Amino acid sequence: MVEFRNSDWSVRKEYSAYYSLNIRGQLMSKTGRKLFYEKDSLLLSYIQSKLDEKYSPDAISGELRHQGISTISTQTI
Numbered sequence: 001m002v003e004f005r006n007s008d009w010s011v012r013k014e015y016s017a018y019y020s021l022n023i024r025g026q027l028m029s030k031t032g033r034k035l036f037y038e039k040d041s042l043l044l045s046y047i048q049s050k051l052d053e054k055y056s057p058d059a060i061s062g063e064l065r066h067q068g069i070s071t072i073s074t075q076t077i
Contacts, residue, residue, distance in 0.1 A: 047077055
């Protein structure tokens with residue numbers, strides 16, 4: 001509910017779809033899964049260096065899995 005002023009300065013409370021959508025948008029922006037690259041920048045730099053060395057995403061994923069560092073799919077890489 002939002003307070004609106006009438007022309008005589010009296011106050012009335014009404015539902016405002018615009019206000020509700022703005023609040024919902026703010027709340028929804030804080031939800032959801034964090035992106036991969038926001039979690040671990042060290043791992044991201046490692047993957048980027050391997051890609052620069054012309055490793056395939058399959059090879060990088062397999063190497064990380066074999067070393068027990070992380071289980072990242074090739075699609076994520």
